[in-house]
Amino acid sequence: MDASLEKIADPMLAEMGKNLKEAMKMLEDSQRRTEEENGKKLVSGDIPGPLQGSGQDMVSILQLVQNLMHGDEDEEPQSPRIQNIGEQGHMALLGHSLGAYISTLDKEKLRKLTTRILSDTTLWLCRIFRYENGCAYFHEEEREGLAKICRLAIHSRYEDFVVDGFNVLYNKKPVIYLSAAARPGLGQYLCNQLGLPFPCLCRVPCNTMFGSQHQMDVAFLEKLIKDDVERGRLPLLLVANAGTAAVGHTDKIGRLKELCEQYGIWLHVEGVNLATLALGYVSSSVLAATKCDSMTMTPGPWLGLPAVPAVTLYKHDDPALTLVAGLTSNKPADKLRALPLWLSLQYLGLDGIVERIKHACQLSQRLQESLKKVNYIKILVEDELSSPVVVFRFFQELPGSDPVFKAVPAPNMTPSAVGRERHSCDALNRWLGEQLKQLVPASGLTVMDLEADGTCVRFSPLMTAAVLGTRGEDVDQLVACIQSKLPVLSCTLQLREEFKQEVEGTAGLLYVDDPNWPGIGVVRYEHANDDKSTLKSDPEGEKIHAGLLKKLNELESDLTFKIGPEYKSMKSCLYVGMASDDIDVAELVETIAATAREIEENSRLLENMTEVVRKGIQEAQVELQKANEERLLEEGVLRQIPVVGSVLNWFSPVQALQKGRTFNLTAGCLESTEPIYVYKAQGAGVTPPPTPSGTRTKQRLPGQKPFKRSLRGSDALSETSSVSHIEDLEKVEHLSGGPEQMTLEASSTEGHPGAPSPRHADQTEALKKGALRPEVDHPQVEGLESLR
Numbered sequence: 001m002d003a004s005l006e007k008i009a010d011p012m013l014a015e016m017g018k019n020l021k022e023a024m025k026m027l028e029d030s031q032r033r034t035e036e037e038n039g040k041k042l043v044s045g046d047i048p049g050p051l052q053g054s055g056q057d058m059v060s061i062l063q064l065v066q067n068l069m070h071g072d073e074d075e076e077p078q079s080p081r082i083q084n085i086g087e088q089g090h091m092a093l094l095g096h097s098l099g100a101y102i103s104t105l106d107k108e109k110l111r112k113l114t115t116r117i118l119s120d121t122t123l124w125l126c127r128i129f130r131y132e133n134g135c136a137y138f139h140e141e142e143r144e145g146l147a148k149i150c151r152l153a154i155h156s157r158y159e160d161f162v163v164d165g166f167n168v169l170y171n172k173k174p175v176i177y178l179s180a181a182a183r184p185g186l187g188q189y190l191c192n193q194l195g196l197p198f199p200c201l202c203r204v205p206c207n208t209m210f211g212s213q214h215q216m217d218v219a220f221l222e223k224l225i226k227d228d229v230e231r232g233r234l235p236l237l238l239v240a241n242a243g244t245a246a247v248g249h250t251d252k253i254g255r256l257k258e259l260c261e262q263y264g265i266w267l268h269v270e271g272v273n274l275a276t277l278a279l280g281y282v283s284s285s286v287l288a289a290t291k292c293d294s295m296t297m298t299p300g301p302w303l304g305l306p307a308v309p310a311v312t313l314y315k316h317d318d319p320a321l322t323l324v325a326g327l328t329s330n331k332p333a334d335k336l337r338a339l340p341l342w343l344s345l346q347y348l349g350l351d352g353i354v355e356r357i358k359h360a361c362q363l364s365q366r367l368q369e370s371l372k373k374v375n376y377i378k379i380l381v382e383d384e385l386s387s388p389v390v391v392f393r394f395f396q397e398l399p400g401s402d403p404v405f406k407a408v409p410a411p412n413m414t415p416s417a418v419g420r421e422r423h424s425c426d427a428l429n430r431w432l433g434e435q436l437k438q439l440v441p442a443s444g445l446t447v448m449d450l451e452a453d454g455t456c457v458r459f460s461p462l463m464t465a466a467v468l469g470t471r472g473e474d475v476d477q478l479v480a481c482i483q484s485k486l487p488v489l490s491c492t493l494q495l496r497e498e499f500k501q502e503v504e505g506t507a508g509l510l511y512v513d514d515p516n517w518p519g520i521g522v523v524r525y526e527h528a529n530d531d532k533s534t535l536k537s538d539p540e541g542e543k544i545h546a547g548l549l550k551k552l553n554e555l556e557s558d559l560t561f562k563i564g565p566e567y568k569s570m571k572s573c574l575y576v577g578m579a580s581d582d583i584d585v586a587e588l589v590e591t592i593a594a595t596a597r598e599i600e601e602n603s604r605l606l607e608n609m610t611e612v613v614r615k616g617i618q619e620a621q622v623e624l625q626k627a628n629e630e631r632l633l634e635e636g637v638l639r640q641i642p643v644v645g646s647v648l649n650w651f652s653p654v655q656a657l658q659k660g661r662t663f664n665l666t667a668g669c670l671e672s673t674e675p676i677y678v679y680k681a682q683g684a685g686v687t688p689p690p691t692p693s694g695t696r697t698k699q700r701l702p703g704q705k706p707f708k709r710s711l712r713g714s715d716a717l718s719e720t721s722s723v724s725h726i727e728d729l730e731k732v733e734h735l736s737g738g739p740e741q742m743t744l745e746a747s748s749t750e751g752h753p754g755a756p757s758p759r760h761a762d763q764t765e766a767l768k769k770g771a772l773r774p775e776v777d778h779p780q781v782e783g784l785e786s787l788r
Contacts, residue, residue, distance in 0.1 A: 088303070088304065088305060088347050088348055088352075089304070089305060089306050091340075091343045091344050091347045092305045092307055092308050092340040092341075092343065092344045093306065093307060093340075094340075095339040095340030095341070095342070095343045095344070096307060096339075096340060098339060099333075102114075102336065102339070103332065103333060103336065110332045111332065114332045114335035114336055115335070117335065117336070117338055117339055117342045118136075118335045120342060121136065121138075121341055121342045121345065122134070122135060122136035122338075124345055125299075125311055125313065125345075128278050128350065128353060129274065129277040129278055129290075129297065129313070130277050130282075130287075130290045131277075131295065131313045132290075133315060134313040134314060134315055135314055135315070135316065135322070135327070135328075136311055136312070137311070137312045137314065137327045137328075138309040138311055138337040138338045139309055139310055139312065140309055140310070140337075141310075142296065142298060142310045143183075143186060143189050143190075144310075145296045145310060145311075145312025146186075146190065146268060146270070146296060147189070147193040147194065148312070148325055148326050148327050149237070149266070149268055149293075149294045149312065149314060149325075149327075150176065150193075150194055150236070150237055151194065151324075151325040151326060152266075152314070152316060152321060152325035152327060153237045153266040154169075154174060154236065155321045155324055155325055156266075156316075156318075156321060157174070157234060157236060157264075158174075169196070173199070173200060173233050173234065174196070174200055174233070174236035174237075175200060175202050175233050175235050175236055176190060176196075176200060176201055176202065176236055176237050176238075176239070177202045177204050177221065177224070177225075177235070177237070177238040177239065177265075178201060178202070178203055178204065178239050179203075179204050179206065179216045179240070179241055179244070179251065180203055180204060180205050180206050180216075181206055181214045181215075181216070181241060181244040181245070181246060181247075181249070182239060182241065182244075182245070184245075186239070187201040187203070202224055202228070204216050204217065204221045204224065205217050205220055212249045213452050214244050214246065214247050214249040215250070215252065216240065216241075216251045216252070216256070218252055218255050218256060218259065221238075221256075222259055225259070225265070229263070235263050235264075236266065237265060237266040237267075237268060238260055238265050238266070238268070239268050239269075239270065240253055240256050240268070240269045240270075240289075240292070241269070241270065242269050242270070242271035242272075242273040242285075242289050242295075243271030243272040243273030243274070243388070243389065244271065246448060246450060246458070247380050247389060247391045247450070247456075247458070248271075248272060248273060248387055248389025248391070248460065249387075250271065250273055250283070250285045250286055251285075252285065253267075253269060253285060253286075253288040253289050253292065254285070254288035254291075257288060257291055257292060260293075266293045266294070267292045267293050268292065268293065268295065269289040269292045269294075269296075270295060270296040270297075272298075272302075272388065272389065272463060273286050273387070273388060273389075274286070274289060274295060274297050275297070275302045275357050275360075275388070275462050276361065276388060277289070277290065278353060278354050278357050279354065279357060279358055279361070293314065293315060294312060294315070295312070295313050295314075296310060296311070296312045296313075297310065297312075297313070298311075298463075299311060299341065301462070301464070301466065302356070302357060302462055302466065303353060303356050303357075303466055304356065304465075304466030304467050305340070305341070305344045305466075307340060308340050308344060309337050309338070309340070309341065311341070314327065356465075356466050359461075359465065360388060360461040360462045360465045360466065361388045361461075361462070362472075363461040363465055363470060363472065363475055364387065364388045364389065364390050364459065364460075364461055364462075366472060366475050367390050367459055367475050367478065367479070368381065368390055370475070370479040371390070371392055371479065371482070374479065374482060374483060374486070376394055376395055376396045376486055376489070376490060377393070377394065377395065377482065377486075378392060378393055378394075378395035379391070379392045380392070380393075380453060380456065388460070388461065388462045389458065389459070389460045389462075390458070390459040390460075391456050391459075392456065392457055392459075393429045393453065393455065393456040393457065394428055394429050394432055394489050396489075396493055423515030423516075424493075424496060424515070425454060425455075425493075426454045426455035426515070427455075427515060427516055427517060427518040428489050428493065428518050429454065429455040429456060429457065430447055430455050430516075430518065431518035431578070432457065432482075432485055432489060433445060433446075433455070433457040434447065435481070435485060436457065436478060436481055436482065436485075439477075439481045440474055440477050440478045440481060441468075442468050442469060442470050442471070442474045443459060443464075443468075443475070443478050444459070444460070444461070444463070444464025444465070444467075444468050444470060445457055445458065445459055445478075446458045446460070459478075487580060488578050488579070488580045489578075491578075491579045491580060491581065491582065491583075492518070492519065492520055492578045492579050495520050495579055495583055495585055496520060496521060499520045499521040499576070499585050499589070500521060502586055502588075503521065503589055506589050506590070506593050508525060508526055508596070508597060509523050509524070509526070509589065509592065509593050509596075510523065510524045510525075510526050512524055512566050512573050514566075514575075517575055518578060519560075519575060519576050519577040519578050520559075520576040520577070520578065520583070520585075521576055522566075522573050522574070522575050522576070523574050523576065523589075523592060524541070524545075524566065524572070524573040524574065525541070525545065525574070525592070525593070525596035525597075525600075527540060527541060527544055527596075527600050528600070538571050538572065540603075541571055541572050542563075542572040543603065544596055544599050544600055545563045545572040545573065545574055545596075546563060546572075547599040547603075548563075548574060548595055548596050548599060549561055549562070549563050551595050551599070552591075552592070552595070555591075555706045555707075556705065556706070557705050557706040557707050558580055558581060558705055558707075558708075559577055559583065559588070559707060560576075560577030560578070561574060561575065561576060561577065562574075562577070563575065574592065576588070581708065582708070583708070584707050584708065587706075587707055588707045591706070591707070
């Protein structure tokens with residue numbers, strides 16, 4: 001590029017190109033330098049300061065711009081990286097710099113140059129997109145071109161509008177027809193720009209019986225036009241879609257054109273599918289857009305060009321009306337808006353433009369073909385051969401029930417059930433879309449909500465592929481990620497209803513219906529002091545749920561848990577995440593209830609501990625004082641004298657029992673210490689009984705994580721083996737003459753010589769459960785032992 005710059009005769013243009021190259025190199029390399037510095041920021045980039053009197057050089061100013069662009073990346077590491085601008089992007093940016101330089105020329109040169117730029121760009125765009133004999137209006141705001149077209153239509157249909165103004169519109173109100181699938185806010189924008197009241201807008205519904213649900217209903221539109229004509233209104237303009245903003249469906253433009261010609265209505269077309277007019281094969285529905293009165297296109301996203309204006313192509317024979325409407329201008333600055341696009345189109349060439357649009361269409365077709373082979377994924381496609389937009393969603397029918405994603409519910413389903421299933425499915429698809437956006441950022445996916453279908457994921461490569469550099473490998477990676485997430489979605493969907501039923505059947509738990517949570521479900525523990533009549537935050541409940549979250553996370557299960565406020569109140573709840581495997585929901589709910597109950601009891605015990613301990617200490621002091629007085633009466637006064645008491649104790653020792661008191665925290669009362677000394681004196685090594693636990697522990701296989709559902713075959717086998725094992729032990733007792741002949745531990749408690757001790761009975765029960773093994777010599781018993 002440096003050698004080509006040297007050939008330029010104008011030194012200003014050469015210097016401008018050199019400066020632009022250096023500036024872009026510095027800004028594009030800033031990401032790598034930011035990673036190397038790892039957080040070093042200039043204070044001047046964060047804190048505004050006064051304007052320096054001496055001024056700064058270009059390098060310092062560009063360094064400041066770099067810090068402002070990338071200064072917050074350490075604080076927000078997940079923020080998307082700035083677009084990688086290629087050579088064609090440099091040409092578009094150079095157009096803005098050239099526009100400022102060209103505006104300094106003398107008026108005659110400026111007029112000739114701007115006229116040439118405008119005429120060339122208009123001619124190229126009309127030929128590329130098959131719009132013959134058209135004019136072009138370049139604008140920064142995408143909707144601005146349609147507003148200018150509406151002004152042109154008003155001036156064309158109301159001849160006295162320039163003189164009488166609003167009075168003409170008041171006598172015969174204009175009507176602008178918009179599809180129900182149009183971009184949100186488009187009608188309000190037009191009314192604000194034109195100064196028209198909202199009744200001048202007419203919303204045309206989409207098909208309900210035949211055709212796509214995102215296409216304009218032509219028969220209903222004709223009925224609306226006839227009604228407006230009968231009421232003395234003037235049908236002015238119709239906005240059709242060649243690729244709706246949501247799902248990329250194309251209206252029946254050919255039929256709409258005939259209807260507009262019949263009633264003298266201006267037909268305007270917009271949409272992403274207009275880009276396919278540059279290809280060799282174009283569907284008939286999109287090709288009909290070349291006969292419309294005007295169309296708006298966005299070549300910037302289609303071709304990956306930054307800071308390139310949108311273009312509105314139109315056909316009109318009266319230059320005076322176009323000038324009044326603002327579509328044409330005599331100002332050179334307005335004509336220079338086409339300069340960035342003029343440079344970029346020459347740099348790409350016709351082949352480069354067609355190749356980029358073709359590549360985007362091939363990416364969408366590749367994704368469509370791949371998703372057809374994936375189970376539980378439904379594609380909303382109008383025409384598989386020509387639609388450059390792919391909209392899909394997770395779809396699964398549970399066995400024995402109606403499809404959970406049906407837009408039209410079954411007659412036997414209540415409205416509340418339909419709404420709950422709809423919100424549940426929307427949450428799962430929203431989670432899927434967010435996961436795919438993070439895993440494959442080059443795909444440019446968008447999560448959107450459709451009125452009829454719910455939450456869906458959209459892939460529109462015409463708007464994102466050229467900017468993000470999407471390749472076929474990215475589409476393959478996207479399909480692989482979808483397949484990897486399907487087991488989680490399917491398992492979670494199947495366990496949701498079971499979780500709801502288990503929670504509703506468990507005392508102390510309340511099921512919370514949160515439509516935005518994609519996990520198994522949301523549950524709240526209702527403690528004893530829970531005020532159900534209020535929606536305010538509950539500190540005690542928050543404390544219990546925080547402890548519950550800690551306990552559940554310590555189990556190291558595959559489930560994820562989090563706490564947060566309830567959907568409709570400020571009370572704390574436990575959110576159970578998505579399940580990647582078959583989960584024992586009953587065990588999960590039981591563990592949640594038992595753990596929360598235990599935390600509540602422990603918290604109440606700690607709250608009452610201070611008062612209980614204080615009273616216990618006072619009671620213990622009184623008891624010890626009474627014991628000392630009784631000992632004094634038993635031993636006598638002489639034994640309390642230091643010297644005399646020692647001599648008397650030597651001649652006649654006193655065998656006094658050690659009496660003490662122990663404080664039981666669980667019962668909250670004093671107990672004697674005599675059993676402790678008795679156990680120590682016996683030396684039998686009696687083990688205290690195990691502490692009861694509120695959580696039922698389930699026997700797990702080695703390496704099995706909590707809440708995993710066991711296989712039905714293994715459960716049946718375990719149950720059968722345990723029953724046969726008990727029968728074998730009974731046979732062993734019968735053959736060996738009773739449990740006395742088995743080798744057992746000797747009990748420290750002596751009972752009747754003819755009856756087995758309680759220790760024997762306990763060990764016999766343990767033996768039946770498989771905890772101990774008998775030591776016998778009978779051959780039949782050995783055979784049974786080997787079978788066991």
